[in-house]
Amino acid sequence: MRAVNYNPKLRLQIIIILVVLSIIFNVFGGYFTRFFIAEIIILSIFAISLDFIASRGGMVSLGHAMFLGIGAYSTAILSINYGIPSFYSTFFSIFIGILIALFIGYFIVLLDGIFFIMVTLALGEMFHAWVFTSELLGGSDGITGIMRPDLSFIGINTNEPLIFSFYSILWLIIVYYLISKITDAPLGRNLDAIRQNTDRISAIGGYTKAYKAIAFCISAGIASLAGSLYVQLNGFISPELTHWTVSGEGLIMIIVGGIGSISGAILGASVVHIIQHELSNIINWWMFVIGLGFILIVLFMQDGLWGLIEHIKKKLGY
Amino acid sequence: MLLIQFLNALQFSMTLFLLAVGLTIIFGLMKIVNLAHGSLYMIGAYVGLSIWTYFDSFWLAFIFSPIITSFVGAFLYYILFRHIQNADPMRQVLLTFGLIYIGLDSVRLLWGTMSHSISAPDLLSNSIMLMNEAYPSYRLFVIFVGIFVLFFLYFILERTIIGAKVRASVDDPETAKLLKINTDKILFYTFSLGCGLAGLAGITVAPILGVEPGMDMEVLVLTLIVVVVGGPGSLKGALVGALLIGFVDSFGKVYIPQLAQIIIYAVMALTLLFRPDGLYKR
Numbered sequence: 001m002r003a004v005n006y007n008p009k010l011r012l013q014i015i016i017i018l019v020v021l022s023i024i025f026n027v028f029g030g031y032f033t034r035f036f037i038a039e040i041i042i043l044s045i046f047a048i049s050l051d052f053i054a055s056r057g058g059m060v061s062l063g064h065a066m067f068l069g070i071g072a073y074s075t076a077i078l079s080i081n082y083g084i085p086s087f088y089s090t091f092f093s094i095f096i097g098i099l100i101a102l103f104i105g106y107f108i109v110l111l112d113g114i115f116f117i118m119v120t121l122a123l124g125e126m127f128h129a130w131v132f133t134s135e136l137l138g139g140s141d142g143i144t145g146i147m148r149p150d151l152s153f154i155g156i157n158t159n160e161p162l163i164f165s166f167y168s169i170l171w172l173i174i175v176y177y178l179i180s181k182i183t184d185a186p187l188g189r190n191l192d193a194i195r196q197n198t199d200r201i202s203a204i205g206g207y208t209k210a211y212k213a214i215a216f217c218i219s220a221g222i223a224s225l226a227g228s229l230y231v232q233l234n235g236f237i238s239p240e241l242t243h244w245t246v247s248g249e250g251l252i253m254i255i256v257g258g259i260g261s262i263s264g265a266i267l268g269a270s271v272v273h274i275i276q277h278e279l280s281n282i283i284n285w286w287m288f289v290i291g292l293g294f295i296l297i298v299l300f301m302q303d304g305l306w307g308l309i310e311h312i313k314k315k316l317g318y
Numbered sequence: 319m320l321l322i323q324f325l326n327a328l329q330f331s332m333t334l335f336l337l338a339v340g341l342t343i344i345f346g347l348m349k350i351v352n353l354a355h356g357s358l359y360m361i362g363a364y365v366g367l368s369i370w371t372y373f374d375s376f377w378l379a380f381i382f383s384p385i386i387t388s389f390v391g392a393f394l395y396y397i398l399f400r401h402i403q404n405a406d407p408m409r410q411v412l413l414t415f416g417l418i419y420i421g422l423d424s425v426r427l428l429w430g431t432m433s434h435s436i437s438a439p440d441l442l443s444n445s446i447m448l449m450n451e452a453y454p455s456y457r458l459f460v461i462f463v464g465i466f467v468l469f470f471l472y473f474i475l476e477r478t479i480i481g482a483k484v485r486a487s488v489d490d491p492e493t494a495k496l497l498k499i500n501t502d503k504i505l506f507y508t509f510s511l512g513c514g515l516a517g518l519a520g521i522t523v524a525p526i527l528g529v530e531p532g533m534d535m536e537v538l539v540l541t542l543i544v545v546v547v548g549g550p551g552s553l554k555g556a557l558v559g560a561l562l563i564g565f566v567d568s569f570g571k572v573y574i575p576q577l578a579q580i581i582i583y584a585v586m587a588l589t590l591l592f593r594p595d596g597l598y599k600r
Binding site: 054060062107108111113114115117118119121122123125126129130132133244245248251252255259285287288290291292293294295298299 | 345349350351398401402405406407408409411412413415416417418419420421422423424426427539542543545546550576579580583586587590591594595
C-alpha cells in the first residue's frame with residue numbers, strides 16, 4: 001500500500017474545526033440533531049479504528065463490525081445481566097474486545113492484503129451468524145433496555161441528548177489524542193515501515209507480527225468503544241450492527257475522508273452519514289446512488305476530502 | 319436416508335462450486351476479490367425469471383441467462399475492472415462493494431421486492447426412486463450441471479491452447495506477454511466466463527431456492543469461504559473447498575443443528591491454522 005496522508009498540523013486544525021462545529025450544532029440543534037450528532041461521532045470513532053489499521057497497519061478489515069458488536073453486546077450483557085453500571089461496562093467491553101482481538105490477531109495479522117480481507121470478512125460473518133442464533137445475546141431480536149451511564153454524582157443527566165452528545169465528543173477527543181500520539185510514536189513509525197516493506201523489517205530484526213498484532217488490538221479496542229457507546233445511545237442492539245456491510249461502509253467513510261489522516265476519518269464519517277440520511281429521505285432508490293457514489297469515489301478521489309483540503313490550502317498559499 | 323443426505327450435500331456443493339470457480343478464476347488472473355459475484359448470481363436468477371415468464375421455457379432461460387450475465391460481466395470489466403487492476407486491494411474491494419448496492423437496488427427497481435419462484439421443467443419435475451427413496455430429479459440435474467462444468471473447465475484449461483494461455487497468464491503475466499499472448503484479451507474473456515458461471519449458478523438453483531432480493535448476500539460469504547479454504551486461484555481448490563464446505567454444512571445441519579451456523583467457519587479457521595494459503599496453493 002502506498003504512503004498515506006500524514007500532516008499533524010492540518011490534522012489538528014481539522015479536528016478542532018469539526019469538534020467546534022459539532023458543539024455548535026449540538027447546543028443550538030433540536031432533539032434529532034443532537035441524536036444525529038451523537039450517531040455521527042460514534043461512527044467517527046469506528047472509522048478512526050478502521051483508519052488506523054488500514055492506513056498504519058496496512059490491514060484492511062471487512063470484519064470490524066464484529067468488534068463493534070462485541071463492544072455493544074458486552075456492554076448490554078454486563079449492564080443488564082450483571083448490573084454493572086454502563087460507565088464501567090464501557091471499559092470492560094474495550095478490554096473484552098482487545099482480548100478477542102489478541103486471540104484472533106495472533107492467527108491472522110500476517111496474512112497479506114486480499115487474504116486478510118477475506119478472512120476478516122468470514123470471521124465477522126461467523127460472529128454475525130453466532131449472534132443471530134445465540135439465546136444469550138437475544139438472537140435476531142437483539143437486546144433492549146440498556147441504560148446510559150449514570151453520571152449523576154457530578155450532577156449531570158446523560159439521558160439528555162445534549163449531554164450524551166457531549167459525552168461522545170469527549171470520547172472522540174480522547175480517541176483522537178490517543179491515536180495521533182500512537183501514530184507519531186515509535187509504534188506508528190514502525191507500523192509505517194512494516195506496511196511498506198514487511199520482509200525488510202523482519203530481515204533487520206523487527207518484530208513485524210508483534211507490532212501488527214498490537215495495532216490490531218488497539219483498533220479493536222476502539223471499535224469496541226464505539227459499539228459500547230452506540231448501544232448506550234440507542235438503548236438497544238440488534239445483530240444488524242455486526243453485518244459485514246457495516247465494516248464496508250466504514251471503509252468507504254475513510255476513503256471519502258482520506259486514508260491515514262485521523263481527522264479525515266471523522267470528516268468522512270460525517271459526510272457519508274449525512275448524505276445517506278438525507279438521500280434516503282428524498283429518493284426511493286438511494287442505495288443505487290450511494291453505490292454509484294462509492295464507485296466514483298474509489299475511482300477518482302485518491303486522497304478523499306483530505307486531499308481536496310490540502311490542495312485548496314496549497315492553492316491559497318498556506 | 320443417508321443417500322438422500324449425501325445427494326443433497328453433493329447438490330449444495332455443486333452449487334457452491336459453480337459460484338466459487340468463477341470467483342477463483344477471476345482471483346487467479348486479476349488478484350481481485352469480486353464481492354459483486356453474489357450480485358451476478360442474483361442477476362442470473364432474475365434474468366432467468368424474466369425469460370421463463372415471457373417465453374414459458376426453462377431451457378431458454380437456462381441457456382440465455384448465463385450468456386446475458388456474462389455480458390453484464392463483460393460490461394463491468396470494460397467500464398470498471400480493467401481500470402483498477404493495479405490499485406491496492408482496499409480500493410478494489412470497495413469498488414465491488416459499491417457494485418453490491420447498485421445490484422441490489424437495480425434488482426429491486428426492475429423486479430420489485432417480492433420473492434418469486436421458477437418451476438422446474440416438465441422433464442425434471444418428477445421424482446426418481448433411488449433405493450426405495452424418492453428423490454427430486456431436478457436436484458440430480460444440478461449435480462450433473464456441476465460435474466459437467468467441472469469437466470468442461472478442466473478440459474479447456476488443461477487440454478487446449480486457450481487453456482494453456484490462461485494458465486500462462488496466471489502463472490507469469492509478464493513472460494506470457496513476451497510470448498505474444500494477449501493477456502488483456504484473456505482477462506476479458508475469463509472474467510466474462512466467471513460471471514457467466516455465477517449466472518449459471520443463479521438460474522440452476524432458482525427452481526430449488528426461489529428468486530428474491532438478498533439472495534446475493536446469502537451465497538457471497540459461503541463462496542468466499544470456499545475460495546479461502548480451497549486456495550484462491552486454484553480450480554482443484556474450488557472443487558475440494560466446495561465439497562468440504564457443502565458436506566460439512568449439510569451434514570452439520572442434520573447432526574449438530576445447534577452448531578450448524580458456526581461449523582463451516584470453524585472448518586475455515588482450522589484450514590487457515592494449518593494451511594494459511596488454503597488447501598491448494600497456486
